[in-house]
Amino acid sequence: MRPKKKLSILKRIKNSRFAVDLYYAFIDRAFRREHAAVVAGKLAHIGSGATLEAQRFLLRRNTHRLEKGLIMRPPKPVFALDYIGETVAAYERVATADACEAARVEEFAWFTSVLGRYFAVVGEAPQVAGFRDRFKRAGANPVAGEGRSVPYAASTRPDNAVAYGDFLRLCQRRRSVRWFQDRPVPRDLIDRAVDAARLAPSACNRQPFQFVVETRPAEAAKIGAIPMGTQGFSDNFPAIAVVVGDLSAYFDERDRHLIYIDGALAAMQFMLACETLGLSTCPINWPDIEDREKRMDAALGLRAHERPVMLIAIGYADPDGGVPFSGKRSVEHLRRYL
Numbered sequence: 001m002r003p004k005k006k007l008s009i010l011k012r013i014k015n016s017r018f019a020v021d022l023y024y025a026f027i028d029r030a031f032r033r034e035h036a037a038v039v040a041g042k043l044a045h046i047g048s049g050a051t052l053e054a055q056r057f058l059l060r061r062n063t064h065r066l067e068k069g070l071i072m073r074p075p076k077p078v079f080a081l082d083y084i085g086e087t088v089a090a091y092e093r094v095a096t097a098d099a100c101e102a103a104r105v106e107e108f109a110w111f112t113s114v115l116g117r118y119f120a121v122v123g124e125a126p127q128v129a130g131f132r133d134r135f136k137r138a139g140a141n142p143v144a145g146e147g148r149s150v151p152y153a154a155s156t157r158p159d160n161a162v163a164y165g166d167f168l169r170l171c172q173r174r175r176s177v178r179w180f181q182d183r184p185v186p187r188d189l190i191d192r193a194v195d196a197a198r199l200a201p202s203a204c205n206r207q208p209f210q211f212v213v214e215t216r217p218a219e220a221a222k223i224g225a226i227p228m229g230t231q232g233f234s235d236n237f238p239a240i241a242v243v244v245g246d247l248s249a250y251f252d253e254r255d256r257h258l259i260y261i262d263g264a265l266a267a268m269q270f271m272l273a274c275e276t277l278g279l280s281t282c283p284i285n286w287p288d289i290e291d292r293e294k295r296m297d298a299a300l301g302l303r304a305h306e307r308p309v310m311l312i313a314i315g316y317a318d319p320d321g322g323v324p325f326s327g328k329r330s331v332e333h334l335r336r337y338l
């Protein structure tokens with residue numbers, strides 16, 4: 001249907017939510033891919049079909065909730081009774097798979113440390129006795145780092161070594177760069193940028209995303225050409241990252257936007273880190289268009305509950321390549337005090 005025709009229908013039905021529902025159910029299927037991915041994520045998260053990955057997301061969220069309970073003022077003698085059962089059940093399942101996997105040791109030590117602290121704080125509360133015993137049995141092997149990954153005083157965080165002026169300069173330095181040198185991007189620099197990105201805030205600390213990275217220029221250029229907005233310059237991308245969100249992190253539709261928020265926050269940190277490592281980047285829009293989604297799914301081997309959030313072209317800037325001035329809105333226009 002032509003955009004003009006769509007607009008005229010929307011104008012007529014705008015005051016009826018029911019009519020709008022019908023419109024998007026039968027006339028315009030713009031939301032169907034998101035609906036399908038949200039449903040796939042929910043089914044992977046809940047009940048007997050819950051995947052191990054989804055259990056990790058649940059455990060990450062609940063461990064975060066326990067930490068908030070542990071820092072509460074005034075302290076509560078007993079808390080988390082409504083979710084400690086599902087937390088210990090997820091811990092039992094994850095412990096079997098993760099306790100010895102090198103890349104998961106840090107995460108697993110956090111689960112173990114916080115649960116250990118929780119049971120120490122709630123003491124002999126009879127409501128949690130059974131869960132305490134199950135937790136102890138599940139984590140029987142010593143875990144590297146156990147006991148250390150617990151709440152700490154704000155004053156013991158690392159010193160701030162970056163002055164505002166230096167940070168502002170980094171922000172001025174980072175611009176969307178579209179022309180790159182014909183020079184490979186070392187994977188260890190990508191990993192260092194991801195190491196900074198993983199420290200970004202994330203709702204309930206779930207971190208429901210991955211940076212899917214291609215560092216072979218010919219392949220990177222192919223992936224970079226899938227979205228719109230890269231025509232004419234995708235051929236020169238030396239590397240590309242696709243930020244992929246995982247909707248199996250959620251039990252409820254209300255959280256479906258968090259893959260975009262969390263993914264974008266991490267992407268920003270990634271891009272700034274790249275700049276400190278001598279690399280430049282260009283964020284790239286991901287349009288929700290059927291045939292492009294299919295091509296991206298095939299290129300990356302995405303699962304039904306995974307969705308591309310955005311792309312980031314990465315490389316060494318061509319010193320002679322133009323950079324748009326990209327005038328910014330003023331502070332006065334970007335903030336409004338109440």
Ligand SMILES: Cc1cc2nc3c(=O)[nH]c(=O)nc-3n(C[C@H](O)[C@H](O)[C@H](O)COP(=O)(O)O)c2cc1C
Binds near residue numbers: 175178228286310
């Ligand atoms: C989510 C997002 C999508 C973008 N998509 C594209 C794109 O498809 N093609 C492109 O050339 N630039 C894209 N950009 C870059 C913007 O054009 C650029 O950020 C903006 O003009 C401001 O310039 P600056 O990044 O240099 O500050 C995108 C940026 C963002 C944040």
